[in-house]
Amino acid sequence: MDAAQAISLVANWIRSHGLDYPTEGLAADRFEAGWSVYAPVTVDESDPMAFLDMPVGRSVFLVGDSGRIEEVSSSVPPQAAQDRFTTQEIANAHASAGSDEAQFMAEFERAFHQAAAGHPPAVSSFTVVDGSPDEAAVAAEASRLLEPIAQQLAQLGPPGWERLSAEFAFTVSAEVAQLWFFSGERSAAAPVPLSIGELVRHQRDVAARMPAGPWWRLLLTVTNRGVLTVEYDYGDQPFPDDQLLTADHYRNDLAAYPRPRVPVWLAGYVAGPAAQGRDPQRAAAAAAADAATGRNGVAVDGVPALADVWARWAALSAVYVGVRSDWGPRIYPGHAWYESDRRSGSVLFVLPGERAVLSGGKWDSPLLEAAYNGGRPLPDLYSGAPAWVTDSVLNTRNRNGLLTFCLWWVGGRWHRGATDTSGELDVPLPPVRSFDETVRAMTSQTGPGTEPACAALLTAIGNGGATAHHVAALFTRVPGADVGAAVNQLSLAGLLTA
Numbered sequence: 001m002d003a004a005q006a007i008s009l010v011a012n013w014i015r016s017h018g019l020d021y022p023t024e025g026l027a028a029d030r031f032e033a034g035w036s037v038y039a040p041v042t043v044d045e046s047d048p049m050a051f052l053d054m055p056v057g058r059s060v061f062l063v064g065d066s067g068r069i070e071e072v073s074s075s076v077p078p079q080a081a082q083d084r085f086t087t088q089e090i091a092n093a094h095a096s097a098g099s100d101e102a103q104f105m106a107e108f109e110r111a112f113h114q115a116a117a118g119h120p121p122a123v124s125s126f127t128v129v130d131g132s133p134d135e136a137a138v139a140a141e142a143s144r145l146l147e148p149i150a151q152q153l154a155q156l157g158p159p160g161w162e163r164l165s166a167e168f169a170f171t172v173s174a175e176v177a178q179l180w181f182f183s184g185e186r187s188a189a190a191p192v193p194l195s196i197g198e199l200v201r202h203q204r205d206v207a208a209r210m211p212a213g214p215w216w217r218l219l220l221t222v223t224n225r226g227v228l229t230v231e232y233d234y235g236d237q238p239f240p241d242d243q244l245l246t247a248d249h250y251r252n253d254l255a256a257y258p259r260p261r262v263p264v265w266l267a268g269y270v271a272g273p274a275a276q277g278r279d280p281q282r283a284a285a286a287a288a289a290d291a292a293t294g295r296n297g298v299a300v301d302g303v304p305a306l307a308d309v310w311a312r313w314a315a316l317s318a319v320y321v322g323v324r325s326d327w328g329p330r331i332y333p334g335h336a337w338y339e340s341d342r343r344s345g346s347v348l349f350v351l352p353g354e355r356a357v358l359s360g361g362k363w364d365s366p367l368l369e370a371a372y373n374g375g376r377p378l379p380d381l382y383s384g385a386p387a388w389v390t391d392s393v394l395n396t397r398n399r400n401g402l403l404t405f406c407l408w409w410v411g412g413r414w415h416r417g418a419t420d421t422s423g424e425l426d427v428p429l430p431p432v433r434s435f436d437e438t439v440r441a442m443t444s445q446t447g448p449g450t451e452p453a454c455a456a457l458l459t460a461i462g463n464g465g466a467t468a469h470h471v472a473a474l475f476t477r478v479p480g481a482d483v484g485a486a487v488n489q490l491s492l493a494g495l496l497t498a
Helices: 003-016 078-097 101-117 133-144 145-154 194-207 249-257 264-271 280-293 307-320 366-373 396-400 435-446 451-462 468-476 483-492
Strands: 025-033 035-037 059-064 069-072 163-170 177-183 188-191 217-223 228-233 330-332 337-340 345-349 356-361 404-410 413-416
Touching: 003 025, 003 035, 003 059, 003 069, 003 177, 003 345, 025 307, 035 078, 059 078, 069 078, 133 145, 145 163, 145 217, 145 228, 163 194, 177 194, 194 217, 194 451, 264 366, 264 396, 307 330, 307 337, 307 356, 307 435, 307 451, 307 468, 307 483, 330 483, 356 396, 435 451, 435 468, 451 468, 468 483
Parallel strands: none
Antiparallel strands: 025 035, 035 059, 059 069, 163 177, 163 217, 177 188, 217 228, 330 337, 337 345, 345 356, 356 404, 404 413
């Protein structure tokens, strides 16, 4: 089918359905499974307010090579609409050919992942539902209610604006609304009137009747040519700090709109310090109760001795600081810190009297998923822990119910609570589990040919003879290295002899 045939089919379809839509001057754009047919909109670029007279959610017609026509709103991202249409075209083709169910699902999955490979997906997952008329009507109503919001936001812009971005973070008891207008490299913030907030609140109430429930954040982008892009944020990733409401507002919202699943990070945030907090009073009471019942921590194998972990952590920190990296582990007075690029991390506090606490969290921990969404108890991280294992020496994830392991060093070995957390350590810890692992990680930053120098530094630390010369030798292939800062990391760790 060519463009002219697609346009002709759409024009006849519009007339047969009695739609208030132009049938002359239609345009067609090709996509994988057919054509996107629409009436181009002419904008008077000399009039910055001409946008107000434009239909934001105007219809677009998708025409398959099979001849099937589907009307969609331009407020739906074009790629998302086309991907769904293409998937249905594949389904219809297989159904008509009598292919078996296994072949159809294989092709369905292939098409879905192929579409997602070239661009960010419009949704993070999908669910096959009955597609009842009620659900379709709710989705259509939620989409329709976005149009007056966009129209009223547009009226707030300065002359000559080209694009607006609006972000709404709502619950039933609190809300944040942010609006920016852009023109070239310039941007300007604008307040959002209460009247628009009321429209957004109503739209969220309607969206709450969709299978996914109410959104936590609504993100809108509108151009001065009338293109509206919409994203519903259901909390797959943590919200920006300036759009994160206090925990009680999310509790209120969950009471009003119960959900079968809450993102783990948000569930922990709602749980707060009560879930995993261990202030000195609680720690002392728990330790006394453990002693009274003869409950002890479980000895842990598979984690190197404290001296080795501390030495390797410090050597890695020296390397990352020396190459001026914003990533990687760090040494601070009395403790070591690490955050990975996968939202996992840990801290190691070294205490007087040959004691230490190593704790942290794994972003996608199955233990927390089972607890917050599976009805299982939170992992028992503190059973048998000494009274000195308190909030002050724990990774701050424990304040938001996201701690997934806690080890304490006493009596010359590591211990843990009752829950086996061995599967929680790989991602949150820097590469310190073995000598060779640490050397490889160091060399990845200092460059080829520096492996002997990296190994020499680690060996010297172990022998108590590490010097500034050992550190400087790491950076012979790193122009502009900050050797002084690297040396300081070992000095802070108490591992530098001269």
